[in-house]
Amino acid sequence: MSAFPEYSKYDGLGLAELVRSKQVSPSELVEEAIQRIEAHNPQLNAVVYKMYDYARDAAKKALPDGDFTGVPMLLKDLMATFAGVPTSSGTRLMKNIPATVDSEMVVRWKKAGVVILGKTNTPEFGLTPFTESLTLGPAHNPWNLDRTTGGSSGGSAAAVAARIVPLASGGDGGGSIRIPSSACGIFGLKPTRGRTPTGPLIGESWHGFAIEHVLTRSVRDSAAMLDATQGADIGAPYAAPHRERPFLQEVTTKPGKLRIAFTGKPMLGKNVHPDVLKALEETVVLLKELGHEVIEATPTLDKEAFNMAFVTVLAAELRADMEEVAQLAGKKVSSSDFDPVSFLLGMLGKAFSAQEYSTAVRYLQSAARGVAGFFEGYDLLLTPTLSQPPVLIGSLQPSASEKALINVIGSFDGGGLLRAIGIIKQLAAQTYEFIPWTPVFNITGQPAISVPLNWNSENLPVGMHFVSKFGDEATLLRLAGQLEQARPWADKVPPGY
Numbered sequence: 001m002s003a004f005p006e007y008s009k010y011d012g013l014g015l016a017e018l019v020r021s022k023q024v025s026p027s028e029l030v031e032e033a034i035q036r037i038e039a040h041n042p043q044l045n046a047v048v049y050k051m052y053d054y055a056r057d058a059a060k061k062a063l064p065d066g067d068f069t070g071v072p073m074l075l076k077d078l079m080a081t082f083a084g085v086p087t088s089s090g091t092r093l094m095k096n097i098p099a100t101v102d103s104e105m106v107v108r109w110k111k112a113g114v115v116i117l118g119k120t121n122t123p124e125f126g127l128t129p130f131t132e133s134l135t136l137g138p139a140h141n142p143w144n145l146d147r148t149t150g151g152s153s154g155g156s157a158a159a160v161a162a163r164i165v166p167l168a169s170g171g172d173g174g175g176s177i178r179i180p181s182s183a184c185g186i187f188g189l190k191p192t193r194g195r196t197p198t199g200p201l202i203g204e205s206w207h208g209f210a211i212e213h214v215l216t217r218s219v220r221d222s223a224a225m226l227d228a229t230q231g232a233d234i235g236a237p238y239a240a241p242h243r244e245r246p247f248l249q250e251v252t253t254k255p256g257k258l259r260i261a262f263t264g265k266p267m268l269g270k271n272v273h274p275d276v277l278k279a280l281e282e283t284v285v286l287l288k289e290l291g292h293e294v295i296e297a298t299p300t301l302d303k304e305a306f307n308m309a310f311v312t313v314l315a316a317e318l319r320a321d322m323e324e325v326a327q328l329a330g331k332k333v334s335s336s337d338f339d340p341v342s343f344l345l346g347m348l349g350k351a352f353s354a355q356e357y358s359t360a361v362r363y364l365q366s367a368a369r370g371v372a373g374f375f376e377g378y379d380l381l382l383t384p385t386l387s388q389p390p391v392l393i394g395s396l397q398p399s400a401s402e403k404a405l406i407n408v409i410g411s412f413d414g415g416g417l418l419r420a421i422g423i424i425k426q427l428a429a430q431t432y433e434f435i436p437w438t439p440v441f442n443i444t445g446q447p448a449i450s451v452p453l454n455w456n457s458e459n460l461p462v463g464m465h466f467v468s469k470f471g472d473e474a475t476l477l478r479l480a481g482q483l484e485q486a487r488p489w490a491d492k493v494p495p496g497y
Contacts, residue, residue: 003031008163008493011218012071012225015166016113019070026059026070030115033072036164037117040497043145046158048077048136049119051085058115067224067248069113074168076156077119077136078126079198079205079212080106089321090124090133090152093329093337104197104233105212109169112228120168121155124342125321126210127314129179129435130396131155134339138393141184142494143460147390150183152176156215157184162497167221173210174310175385175438178450181215182385182463185452185492187480188215189222192471193445195240196226197233204237206317207361209442217490219480223247226473241471255478257291260466261374262382263298266436268307269429273388279454279462280384286453287382290486299374299381301440303432306367310439311345311428312352312360318342319349340403368444375446375469380479383437385450385463396434437465447473449480452489459495 004024007015018024034052041047055072063069075082078089081099088095102110109116121139123131131139131154139154141147142162149158153170157180160168170177172190181188191213198205198212205211213229216222226247232239264272264280287294322342326333335343375381397403432439441448447470450463468475 003028003035007032010166012068012166012216012221013218015071016068026063026115027056029070029072030055030059030117033117033165036162040162040164044140044142044158044162045137046120046139046155046162046164047074047118048088048121048155049086051116051118055115055117063115064111064113066111066113067228071114071167072117072165073109073114074117074156074159074165075106075119076122076153076169076171078122078152079103079171079202079210080169081201082106082116085119087119088135089325090122090126090136091325091338092135093325093331095135097328101200103201104199105169105229108197108229112225117165120153120159122153123151124339125318126152126171126173126176127318127342127345128152128396129175129431130393131180132393132397140393141390142497143185143390144458146392147460148183148393148396150180150386150390153215154180157181157186160184160186160215160217161494163493167214167216167225169212170215171205171210171212172442173206174442175435177213177215178385178438178448178463178465179435181450181452182461182465183390185455185461185489186215186217187219187222187452188450189213189226189473189476190441190448191226191230191473192240192447194232194236194238195447195473196229197231197236199233199235203235207313208445219477219484220248220251223251223477243474247473247477250474250477251481253478253481255475255482257293258379258475258479259293259295260287260380260382261295261297261378263296264384265298266387267298267301267440268303269387269433269436271387271433272384275389275456276384276387276462279456279464283382283453283464286483286487290482295378297378299371301367301371305363306440307428307432308425309360309363310443312356313364315345315349316352316357317349319346322346335407340398340407364443371440371444372446372470379468379475381467383465385438385465387434387436389456389458389460389462391434396430441467444470446470447476449476451480451483452492453483453487455492
């Protein structure tokens with residue numbers, strides 16, 4: 001029997017209001033969420049670590065008085081450390097090693113009053129835009145179980161879309177909040193660089209590309225949780241510009257007439273699916289109906305140079321991650337302990353010189369300056385979030401022959417050979433074909449959102465991607481609130497959930 005059958009009708013703030021008015025108890029919400037995990041997770045593989053005992057105990061105690069008191073929430077199994085609970089980061093070596101401290105984001109989520117139920121599926125080290133690690137297995141999209149959830153916050157997105165929880169945590173280093181939000185038909189905000197904390201164990205993640213926040217169904221949940229978690233923590237290397245008023249207020253503030261650039265031309269890849277272009281056209285029409293000025297324009301970017309510079313930095317960061325994980329496990333880095341794509345990129349990271357790494361960082365910083373200059377003429381940029389509707393699980397993985405080649409090269413740590421034969425360039429190009437826009441704005445640090453405005457004829461979600469100036473989440477939230485009113489998506493529920 002359902003503990004609270006009306007659960008899925010409410011977003012996080014709505015459930016918290018019911019708790020405050022004593023119409024429902026935190027324990028009832030926890031039991032409902034647990035029932036939903038048990039019912040749906042065998043098909044979705046969204047939740048990879050269950051914390052039921054903790055959640056039940058926490059729900060019976062006096063929870064902090066926050067905007068989300070008593071609301072069930074899940075943590076992505078990457079970056080968000082919970083003391084005494086493993087954070088696998090999608091890798092076998094870390095699957096059973098408990099964290100020693102709560103990360104600052106977990107501290108702030110707890111202060112907001114949420115009850116944490118478990119941890120969600122992620123690819124190894126959050127590397128890929130699909131969630132299919134060998135350690136945790138593939139996450140399945142509730143709109144179609146054969147389709148990808150996107151990544152790297154794929155388990156969180158699936159759980160929110162399937163109405164297991166109203167919100168779940170995510171991290172975004174190349175689109176990893178926005179990509180799965182698009183694939184699963186929910187709302188995802190990547191905040192401005194430095195808006196949310198990374199401590200106490202991390203100074204900056206992926207050279208500042210990655211930042212944590214939540215994936216939600218409603219815009220207001222995302223805004224309210226950003227209010228609860230924003231601000232630099234002790235020792236932060238930088239902080240986002242200060243906001244004078246709560247983000248939650250922006251959701252119901254009219255955006256006024258905005259000057260919005262739009263493009264369907266991929267900034268990093270080459271091809272865009274017709275369904276995606278159709279969704280973009282429909283969004284442009286909607287924006288014009290809402291009174292905005294919409295102009296076709298796009299920032300200039302040398303995609304070839306950007307692609308390789310981004311891969312260079314990620315490869316170096318990934319190698320450092322692999323060495324750290326292996327050391328914690330008391331081992332040396334070995335191909336038998338990591339997924340083929342991770343190990344391949346890690347070999348490449350070891351082969352690059354310090355000078356090549358620094359050159360790549362300098363190029364990306366210069367490119368970010370150029371992209372930021374484009375926004376002097378516009379309030380926002382609109383692109384699709386992804387180049388395609390959610391693709392089949394496994395279709396973005398290396399082929400069997402490519403995996404065999406990776407294993408052979410890995411047997412003698414052949415990073416130099418990888419560079420010579422160009423396999424990494426080929427795999428990178430395949431990835432950028434799926435995500436031709438999102439990584440650019442991790443480099444610039446600008447805030448960006450994926451909005452669930454469209455579904456294609458196969459009933460698969462197609463998200464729209466909006467980007468604003470550095471520090472300006474307010475404009476994004478105002479527009480998102482307007483779009484949510486103009487084209488509501490709250491009643492868009494995957495069949496069977």
